[in-house]
Amino acid sequence: GAVVSQHPSRVICKSGTSVKIECRSLDFQATTMFWYRQFPKQSLMLMATSNEGSKATYEQGVEKDKFLINHASLTLSTLTVTSAHPEDSSFYICSAPASRNQPQHFGDGTRLSIL
């Protein structure tokens, strides 16, 4: 079945560092990928939609200059958290649909901890 790979699984870094998270579709092409964020004991919230070959679409309240998204190919989307601060510590998860009417498949998430 469709597989989405996310890397790294965990990052611990100092405040002010920029962190890049990769999301790859391993056996299908994804023109769209979704980036979610999940705080402790809460549900997943959509941050942005990554579109291959065009600009990402950000949800209200998500700073596009802080959370840079690049969807350079049909199998790779990256999320860069720029100048990360402790309040950016969270669980970041990507997903992609294998095709329009197929269920979405999720990566295993990236646990980001900013000290």
Added chain:
Amino acid sequence: DAKTTQPPSMDCAEGRAANLPCNHSTISGNEYVYWYRQIHSQGPQYIIHGLKNNETNEMASLIITEDRKSSTLILPHATLRDTAVYYCIVRVGSQGNLIFGKGTKLSVKP
């Protein structure tokens, strides 16, 4: 607004069937019912989905009422590894994203 209502938590004995209910009384005619689960510190895992008919796969069965206002996910023989938060999702956002509610935390006990 996730458009679904699930009990916040449920317990199930190991080896027994786990029946997880979901109310979606405002579901539209063309909206699917999706079930995902999330084991601690992992990404959500797809379980099953359906539109009108009951569905079964290697993981679970999905029973959808005739009026489509509710559904039940059935794990026929729950194991300890089935302990997770189970999400029933019917709403898809304008971008095609899934909209998650709070889910049901299922605890399978020995």
